[in-house]
Amino acid sequence: MARRVDTRCCIAGGGPAGMMLGFLLARAGLDVVVLEKHGDFLRDFRGDTIHPSTLELFHELGLLDEFLQLPIARTERIGVHIGGEHIRMINLTRLKVHAPFMAMAPQWEFLNFLERKARPYRGFHLMMETEATDLIIENGCVTGVRAMGHDGEIEIAAHLTVACDGRGSILRAAAGMKVKDLGAPLDVLWFRLPHRPRDGEETGGWVDAGGLLVNIYRGSYWQCAHVIPKGGAEAIRAAGLEAWRARVAKLAPMFAGRMDAVASWDDVKLLNVQVDRLERWYRDGLLCIGDAAHAMSPVGGVGVNLAVADAVAAANRLWRPLGNREVSEKDLARVQKRRAWPTWLIQSAQVFAQNNFIAPTLNAKGEVRAPWIMRNLQSIPVVRDIPPKLFAMGWRPEHIGSPDAGH
Numbered sequence: 001m002a003r004r005v006d007t008r009c010c011i012a013g014g015g016p017a018g019m020m021l022g023f024l025l026a027r028a029g030l031d032v033v034v035l036e037k038h039g040d041f042l043r044d045f046r047g048d049t050i051h052p053s054t055l056e057l058f059h060e061l062g063l064l065d066e067f068l069q070l071p072i073a074r075t076e077r078i079g080v081h082i083g084g085e086h087i088r089m090i091n092l093t094r095l096k097v098h099a100p101f102m103a104m105a106p107q108w109e110f111l112n113f114l115e116r117k118a119r120p121y122r123g124f125h126l127m128m129e130t131e132a133t134d135l136i137i138e139n140g141c142v143t144g145v146r147a148m149g150h151d152g153e154i155e156i157a158a159h160l161t162v163a164c165d166g167r168g169s170i171l172r173a174a175a176g177m178k179v180k181d182l183g184a185p186l187d188v189l190w191f192r193l194p195h196r197p198r199d200g201e202e203t204g205g206w207v208d209a210g211g212l213l214v215n216i217y218r219g220s221y222w223q224c225a226h227v228i229p230k231g232g233a234e235a236i237r238a239a240g241l242e243a244w245r246a247r248v249a250k251l252a253p254m255f256a257g258r259m260d261a262v263a264s265w266d267d268v269k270l271l272n273v274q275v276d277r278l279e280r281w282y283r284d285g286l287l288c289i290g291d292a293a294h295a296m297s298p299v300g301g302v303g304v305n306l307a308v309a310d311a312v313a314a315a316n317r318l319w320r321p322l323g324n325r326e327v328s329e330k331d332l333a334r335v336q337k338r339r340a341w342p343t344w345l346i347q348s349a350q351v352f353a354q355n356n357f358i359a360p361t362l363n364a365k366g367e368v369r370a371p372w373i374m375r376n377l378q379s380i381p382v383v384r385d386i387p388p389k390l391f392a393m394g395w396r397p398e399h400i401g402s403p404d405a406g407h
């Protein structure tokens with residue numbers, strides 16, 4: 001017999017979307033259960049880049065200074081090496097915000113921080129090692145979630161269920177929601193290389209015929225992402241580790257003397273990239289946000305920030321109806337209406353970059369050169385500030401509108 005838990009809102013998934021929403025709703029005085037299937041937040045490959053849009057939200061919550069005390073690096077400028085030429089792409093220092101830089105925070109730091117801030121609120125209940133397995137549906141309305149915890153089956157009865165279970169969302173599948181696949185011609189090989197004192201701290205990229213490498217500064221090491229054609233990992237493995245090491249070293253000569261830090265294929269994770277979105281993010285009793293509503297490509301490193309923005313928009317619109325047990329489909333539609341346009345815009349930009357820049361580069365045989373606009377962007381005063389603003393703040397930044405009801 002399944003154990004039964006009653007709550008106002010059940011959130012499936014303790015990633016950026018789920019933890020931020022759980023925190024904001026508990027802060028507004030509501031009872032919330034967040035289910036996370038893993039036993040910790042120590043997963044390595046879920047994005048590092050906390051953009052000024054999210055830092056500005058932390059400022060509004062009075063948490064910015066504390067967050068910046070964490071062991072995280074700050075990135076003010078992003079440069080890319082294209083065909084041997086170094087091009088400065090993004091300069092965030094001119095942004096008029098409280099934190100005009102990107103915080104390079106491994107996601108476990110970010111999620112542990114949210115958990116620490118949420119825990120003191122009476123209504124916040126985080127159930128780790130508890131996996132949502134299905135929806136409970138009564139008369140066409142979602143009334144909760146079935147889950148499996150370490151001590152057996154649990155039924156969580158909830159006035160509202162929010163699917164924050166990421167790109168492989170089983171809840172959106174259980175709800176029969178229609179997904180539009182936008183395609184992604186790339187996958188990523190994810191590995192670490194040692195940081196050396198003379199390297200500097202600039203997160204950047206290396207682009208040349210047949211390859212693309214992103215290096216993210218994480219203090220004592222570089223987190224590297226080698227972008228490869230979709231499905232290309234098998235052929236790379238078959239050619240052998242030494243050939244792959246040489247290929248990466250040729251692409252990013254800075255790393256040539258240290259590729260043996262990758263001792264075996266066990267040190268290289270294959271990350272599958274997918275880009276999709278739901279036509280409708282909700283049905284009676286259920287809302288999907290974050291990657292569960294729109295799986296993001298790593299291009300631009302925006303997915304975490306978009307997931308957080310979805311959570312803020314959802315909390316702003318739902319805390320009051322949830323408090324009155326009166327969440328209607330109209331309320332849920334308002335969340336989608338608010339977030340659909342920025343999502344569409346960013347995914348369109350990601351797909352454009354994937355198809356017009358990344359895929360041709362991965363297939364290129366000859367010389368790769370940066371387009372004129374890229375090389376000259378920094379010397380055109382008004383225009384140079386548009387990409388950093390969009391990149392850092394997104395389209396339609398959110399603001400905290402839900403209250404703090406106290407602990």
Ligand SMILES: Cc1cc2nc3c(=O)[nH]c(=O)nc-3n(C[C@H](O)[C@H](O)[C@H](O)COP(=O)(O)OP(=O)(O)OC[C@H]3O[C@@H](n4cnc5c(N)ncnc54)[C@H](O)[C@@H]3O)c2cc1C
Pocket residue numbers: 012013014015016017018035036037038045046047048049130131132133164165166167169170188271272273274289290291292295296297298300301302303304305307
């Ligand atoms: C290779 C790659 C690199 C990326 N790099 C960046 C980057 O640098 N910066 C950036 O901003 N974005 C990046 N992204 C995108 C980013 O990872 C996502 O957009 C973001 O994590 C979405 O947050 P989320 O909370 O919606 O989902 P997720 O981060 O996927 O979180 C979902 C959570 O739900 C849990 N879960 C799943 N199923 C269940 C279940 N059934 N029951 C309970 N719990 C469950 C998972 O364990 C997880 O904790 C990258 C994506 C890829 C593929």
